[in-house]
Structures are given as C-alpha cells and as structure tokens.
Amino acid sequence: MIWLTYRQHRGQLLVMAGLLAALGVMFTVSWLEASAFVASHRGLGAGDLDAALGERYQAVYTLFGWLPIVAPALIGVFWGAPLLGREFERGTHQLVWTQGVSPRRWLAIKxxxxxGAVALGGLAMSAMVSAWRPLFRTDTFGNVGIFNMLGVEPVAWWVFALMLGTAAGAVLRRTLPAMxxxxxxxxxxxxxxxxxxDHYATPSRVVTADGSLAQxxxxxxxxxxxPAGAELTSPPPGVCPRESGLGRGERAQVAHERCLIVKGYRYVFYVHRPEMFWRFQLTDAAILLSGAGxxxxxxxxxxxx
Known part of the structure; x- marks a missing residue:
C-alpha cells in the first residue's frame, strides 16, 4: 500500500518538492544579495537599512503575505479534496475497496x-524562513504572516488542510465542491x-507618552x-478642542493628541509580548491538529x- 500510495501521488509529491526547492532558491539568492547590500551600506542606521531592504525586496514580502493562506489551500485543494472525491466520481472505490485491503486500512495508510509528507514539507518551509528572516530583522511575533510560517505553524496548517480536503471529499463525494x-x-x-x-494569554498593559511600542x-x-491614571476609551471632547483650519485629517489628529499629552493624558496599549511566541505557536497547533484529528x-x- 505504501508503494501504491507513492505511485498514485508521486506527481503531487514532486510538485511540492519542486515548489519548496524554488522557494529555497529564492531565499538563498535574496539572502546572499541582501548580505552584500548590507555590507556595502554599513553607514545607514538600522531603521534606514530596514526601510531600504523592505523597498528592495518588496516582491518577497508580498509573497510572504500570501503564503500562509495559499500554501495550506494548495494542500487541501490538490491533495485532500481529490483523495476520496475523485474515487467516488470515477466509481473506482467499488473496485479498490473490494480487494484484500479494507477501506479503513486503505485510508489509514494513505x-x-x-x-507525513505534508508535515515534512511544512517543517522544510519553516526551516527556510527561520534561516532567511534574521538578516531582514522582520517581526516574528507581531507580524502574523511571518509568525504563521515559523515554528510548528506550517505543519499544523498543512496537516489540517489535508484532513479538511479529505473529509470534504468523503462527505460531498465530488472534487470541485470539496475544493x-x-x-x-x-x-x-x-x-x-x-x-x-488575543485570548491565549493576559495582555500586558503599556502606558506611554509618545505612542511608541517595543518592537x-x-x-x-x-x-x-x-492625568489621575483613570483609563478612558477616549478623552473628553472639551479637553483639547480641535484647531480651526486643520479640518479632520492627519494633521488635526496629531495636533489634538499632542495637546492631550501636554495636559497629562497618556496612551494605553494592551499588547502580547514576543516572549509569548511559543505559547501562541503551540496553542494554534493544538487547535489545528485537534481539528485535523x-x-x-x-x-x-x-x-x-
């Protein structure tokens, strides 16, 4: 059955291996080029250097924005949905499941x-992103797109997508609706x-006068x-009337907030700190793998x- 499974799905396995190899080449080339770029621009400050890298590799960042959704979708659509949906559509299940291998064993081995192949693919992508990311100093916890491609998140998402597509094909018995x-x-x-x-942990309370947050x-x-420390959803409207002539745009908002700071008001933020990285990773993975089960x-x- 293992050999039969490989023969039936080797095209999908080769496509996944090819896509991962292409991603690996892209990461390697961009990392080497970015290393040379950083070495030749050592005079830039950290913020300016990050901005320059972001502009230079905007295409890579755009790809990152889509990968957390597209990669699991491809697994669920082209691996999971046809696994049973195509068998029912073609009627081949009537032959396959009357042989010496029972339907449960056939399905369990597949x-x-x-x-296992999907989990290894997710780990490979996580390892590539982990090796690529430090040079670009992108956020790993605050940036949800990057967060979903690190640690165990890709494994959990990809396995969940495979099981979702398989279950949809089993219930609907059609490939396209399952997709x-x-x-x-x-x-x-x-x-x-x-x-x-937001509810995985109690957020930390941060009070600041300049509105900035830690990275x-x-x-x-x-x-x-x-000024007394009492928390408000918004300051009373009469504390700092908006200046005439500034309208309601960004300049008016900035001037209004500066006036509030001068009068003793402070920004209050509730945040999850990067120390929660693995707690959030493992919680997401537990939910997704429980759903897959x-x-x-x-x-x-x-x-x-």
Whole structure:
C-alpha cells in the first residue's frame, strides 16, 4: 500500500518538492544579495537599512503575505479534496475497496503517508524562513504572516488542510465542491484563529507618552489614561478642542493628541509580548491538529458506509 500510495501521488509529491526547492532558491539568492547590500551600506542606521531592504525586496514580502493562506489551500485543494472525491466520481472505490485491503486500512495508510509528507514539507518551509528572516530583522511575533510560517505553524496548517480536503471529499463525494469548501473554511479559520489569539494569554498593559511600542509586540487594544491614571476609551471632547483650519485629517489628529499629552493624558496599549511566541505557536497547533484529528475521525466513519 505504501508503494501504491507513492505511485498514485508521486506527481503531487514532486510538485511540492519542486515548489519548496524554488522557494529555497529564492531565499538563498535574496539572502546572499541582501548580505552584500548590507555590507556595502554599513553607514545607514538600522531603521534606514530596514526601510531600504523592505523597498528592495518588496516582491518577497508580498509573497510572504500570501503564503500562509495559499500554501495550506494548495494542500487541501490538490491533495485532500481529490483523495476520496475523485474515487467516488470515477466509481473506482467499488473496485479498490473490494480487494484484500479494507477501506479503513486503505485510508489509514494513505493519510499516514501523505500526512507525513505534508508535515515534512511544512517543517522544510519553516526551516527556510527561520534561516532567511534574521538578516531582514522582520517581526516574528507581531507580524502574523511571518509568525504563521515559523515554528510548528506550517505543519499544523498543512496537516489540517489535508484532513479538511479529505473529509470534504468523503462527505460531498465530488472534487470541485470539496475544493471550494477547503478554500472557504481555511479563510474563515485564518481570521478566527487571529481573533482567538488575543485570548491565549493576559495582555500586558503599556502606558506611554509618545505612542511608541517595543518592537515585535502584538497589539490587542488601545485606550487613554487621564492625568489621575483613570483609563478612558477616549478623552473628553472639551479637553483639547480641535484647531480651526486643520479640518479632520492627519494633521488635526496629531495636533489634538499632542495637546492631550501636554495636559497629562497618556496612551494605553494592551499588547502580547514576543516572549509569548511559543505559547501562541503551540496553542494554534493544538487547535489545528485537534481539528485535523476530528476531521480524520469523520472521514474514517464516513468511508465504510
């Protein structure tokens, strides 16, 4: 069965290996070029250098913005959805599941082999991003896109997407509808986990007069503190009337906030600090892998019927 699984899915395995190799080449080339760029611009300050790198490698950052959603979607759409949906569409399950291998064993071996390959692919991408990131000094915790490509997040997302596509194919018995379900559920899950993550830990309270925050923190909410220290959702409107002629644009907002600071008001931020990185990683992974296990159970229950 392991050899049969490889023969049936070797095209998908080779495509994934090719895409990971292409990503590896892109990371390697950009890292070497960026190293030379940094060496030749040592006179720039850290902020200016980061801005220059961001502008120079905007295409790489754009790719990063899409990868956390696109990579699991590709796994769910092209690996998970056809796994059972295509068998039902073509009627081949009537032949396959009447042989010496039972449907449960057939499905268990396929999911084990493909799930292992997907997990290894997720680990490979996580390792490449981890090696590439330090040179560019991008946020790892505050930047959710980078966060979802580090640690165990890719493994959890990719395995969840595989099980989601397989379960959708088992229930709907059609490949294209199962693909649509995969994309929709992954988008919903991405935003749901981002919203839920605010509650993984108690946020830290930061009071500041200049509105700046430490690097690589995840903002939960903001408020104001009056001169006595009492917290307000917003300052009373009569404290600093807006200057006439400035309108309601950015200049008016800046002038209004400066007036509040002069009168003793302070910014209040609730943030999660970067020390929470692994707590958030493991919590996300536990939720996604629990969901994958539940979907796997649903698939195993559905197939013999």
């Amino acid at each position: 999911l084990a082999v493909l799930g 649509a379900v995969v994309v929709g559920v992954l988008v919903v899950m991405t935003f749901a986990l981002f919203s839920m993550s 690589d923190v995840r903002l939960v909410s903001r408020a104001w503190a009056d 539940l979907l796997g159970w649903l698939t195993v229950r559905r197939v013999p019927r």
